[in-house]
Amino acid sequence: MGNRLTQIATRTGDDGTTGLGDNTRVSKDSPRPHAMGDVDELNSHLGLLLCEPLPQDVRELLIDVQHQLFNLGGELSIPGFELLKDxxxxxxxxxxxxxxxxxxRLQEFILPxxxxxxxQAHVCRTVARRAxxxxxxxGKQEAARETPRHYLNRLSDLLFVLSRVLNRMDGGDDVYWKSERLARGADKDVD
Known part of the structure; x- marks a missing residue:
């Protein structure tokens, strides 16, 4: 594959716009750059998670997810284009x-x-939900395929499950929410 990036600082975005893959320019605060940015942030958080000691199968899965998120980012950068497959x-x-x-089986909510x-998997999960x-x-502003939405929804679910798997490494467990603490704390806050 040839060199795609020849210059990083182009100054073309100084006016508050960004270039899309089809050579159009849009405002940086429009829905498409927001979606692109959230997917990019998610990929960066996954990179941070990959710095942790992980089972090899989880590591390989997350690396594949990073590649798929790059496909998704590419798809979002070119309106009407399809890179992320079903x-x-x-x-x-x-x-x-x-x-x-x-x-x-979960008996109660767990804390992140x-x-x-x-x-870190929980951080990734919350960023996936935002993405x-x-x-x-x-999709409310422009025609959009369902696959990207489905992928991010499944990914956030998977990251929740992986957080539980990672908590069990070396004999750990989930951290359960104790709802009675909430009730006791509410009594103390009343004047």
Missing amino acids: EAVLQLDAALAHYNAALP AGTRAAA ERSVVAL
């Missing part, structure tokens, strides 16, 4: 079924906590 959603469905099968890797909302917002 098969990518099916791969997430299979991973969800695989990792969720080994986990105990535990090990550093699990907490999904951005893609939904874009």
Whole structure:
């Protein structure tokens, strides 16, 4: 593949616009750049998660997800273009079924906590949800395929499941929300 980036600082965005892959320019605060930015941020957070000690199968899965998110970013940058395939959603469905099968049923909500890797997976999950909302917002303004929305929805679910898997590494567990603490705390706040 040839060199795609020859110059990083072009100054063309100084006017508050950004260039899309089809050579059109749009405002940086329009829905498409928002969606592109949220997907890029998610990919960056996954890169940070990949700095943690992870099981090799989880590492390989997340690296594949990074490539798929790059495809999604490319698709978002070119209106009407398709890069993210339906098969990518099916791969997430299979991973969800695989990792969720080994986990105990939840009896209560869990906190986005535990090990550093699990907490980072929760950060990725919340950014995936934001990226999904951005893609939904874009779809309300312009014609958009369902696959990107489905992919981000499944990915956020998978990241939740992986956070539980990562908390169990080395004998750990989920950090459960204790609703009675909320009730006791509310009593103390009343004057």
